[in-house]
Amino acid sequence: MEKAAVHRPRTRRGRETRAAILRAAEEVIGAQGYAAAAISDITRTAGIAQGTFYIYFDGKEHVFRELVTEMGRLTRKTLSDAVAGAPDRLSAERLGLRAFLEIAATRPTLYNIVEEARFVAPEAYHAYFTAFARNYARNLAAAAVEGEIRPGNAEIRAWALMGMAVTLGERYMTAPPATRDAIVVEVFDMIERGLKP
Secondary structure: OOOOOOOOOOOHHHHHHHHHHHHHHHHHHHHOOOOOOOOOHHHHHHHHHHHHHHHOOOOOOHHHHHHHHHHHHHHHHHHHHOOOOOOHHHHHHHHHHHHEEEHHHHHHHHHHHHHHHHHOOHHHHHHHHHHHHHHHHHHHHHHHOOOOOOOOOHHHHHHHHHHHHHHHHHHOOOOOHHHHHHHHHHHHHHHHHHOOO
């Protein structure tokens, strides 16, 4: 399958229009699913003419792939910002999980779109999680070298922690903030102490 060219706008107005299309695509595809969503639904939600859509994207699959990529960037940046001041790895893990649960609560369509990418755009789905895992494993390995966590297989740990966060986000995306805080406490009791009595 040929990869669509990315149409990067040069003006501020163009960047705003492209961002509006992506936000509308997130809303429409996240609510209706890829197959049911139409470009006309996306353009109506974005408040633009249908022809304007094609200035920025080649079609529905192109906007979908870009949306998965954009969501990956947004989530990585949000988590990176959340853990920037953490004094150690365990503190960073705690802050990162809390930030991830916040993303799940404020962007619930993220899960619908990323999960659907597994079937609609498998390479975008793979890239989404692989980019997270690569950086995550690097940070865990560095923390082990610094003695902040026990040595172990950083890649396996990264995927395990990501899997736990994604599943918790799916289950508790509508939970109130106090519940999200309680989830973080429970998860970190398990991470720090394990399940052994």
